[in-house]
Amino acid sequence: MDRPAWAPEGVDMSRPSPxxxxxxxxxxxxxxxxxRQAAEAGKALVPDLPRLALSNRAFLRRAVRFxxxxxxxxxxxxGSGIPTAGNVHEVAQSIDPECRVLYADIDPVAVAHARAILRDNDRAAAIEADLREPANLLEQARETGIIDFEQPVGILLIAVLHLMADEFDPLGKVNAxxxxxxxxxxVAISHLTSATRPDDAAKLVENSANVSRIGLQFRSRPEITALFGKWEPIEPGVVELPLWRPESDRDQHEAPGRSLGLAGMGRKA
Structure with missing residues (x-):
């Protein structure tokens, strides 16, 4: 299996990554x-899975603008993932060029690609870090100089907490x-949910374990709401992805009542 030029040395190309x-x-x-095979296996079970991805991406853009x-x-x-159109720095800096953005991900491919994109952007950077080790992640963030922890920070946990089993204490990481x-x-959180389509959620959980070998944690609305911990909720609370402050019909990638993701935002008061 040939390694693409954009993939860092040592990346395991035999195992899919979220x-x-x-x-x-x-x-x-x-x-x-x-x-691609793992993604296709998911789509074979739940054909509208790409709409969920688009809906999640649209929520990210709205959250950043908010x-x-x-x-x-x-x-x-x-858990920033592979940078695509509508990255956080693109959205934020299009409104105010002084905005600063630090991406963090456990996947070296995501980090390498982010660094390539940000090479000429002195107000954005990327680090390889694991949310399961928040003290180390925060220390790396401080060392970059991008984030001033004496000033308000917008923390984005977009489609990452559902990759963390209860045994890793996701609430403890959010509180840290x-x-x-x-x-x-x-803090802005989006998360896979079993609330709207439990049968489809069960199919994807089984697929994630048997095919992609990635453990997915579909949680209920009360469980996702509880993950906000100490953060004070922002209206409209934890809702389906397309229902969180939609700006136009273009945000409606999924029909209300059908979204496999919930989202919300909290503030430190």
């Missing part, structure tokens, strides 16, 4: 055959981030 599968669902080009409008000028995007940022900071 970041590269998500890239494949969005029609990106920075993925391997094993990622945060900039709320005065946030720096973003920590954890809360403790690290000042009042006026926000």
């Amino acid at each position: 970041a590269r599968m998500y890239d494949a669902l969005l029609g990106g080009s920075h993925n391997f055959e094993v990622d 945060l900039v409008d709320s005065g946030v000028r720096q973003f920590l995007d954890i 981030l809360y403790d690290a940022v000042p009042v006026g900071s926000y």
Whole structure:
């Protein structure tokens, strides 16, 4: 199996990654055959899976615009994945060029591609870090100088917490981030849910274990709401992806009542 020129040395090309599968669902080009096969297996079970990916991406863009409008000028995007059109820095810096963005991901392909894109952007950077080790992640973030932890931070946990089993204490990780940022900071979370389509959720859980070998945690609305922990909820609370402050019909990639993802935002008051 030939390694593409854009893939860092040492990347395991025999095992799919969530970041590269998500890239494949969005029609990106920075993925391997094993990622495309895993994505196709998911689509065979749930044909509208690409709409979920688009809906999640649309929520990210709306969340960033909301945060900039709320005065946030720096973003920590954890589990950022492969950069595609409508990246956080593109959205934020199109509104205010002074915005700073730090991407963090466990996948070296995602980090390498992000660094290539950001080479000429002195207000954005990428680090390889694991949310399961928040102290190390935060220390790396401080070392970049991109994030000033004395000023409000917009933390983005987009489609990442459902990759963390309960045994890794996802709520504890969210609370650790809360403790690290000042009042006026926000967190945005999107998460796969079993609330709307339990049968399809069960199919994808089985597929993730048997085919893609990636453990997915589809959680209920109360479980996802609980993950916000200490953060004060922002209206409209935890809702289906296309229902979180839609800006136009273009945000409606999934029909209400059919979304496999929930999303919300919280503020440190």
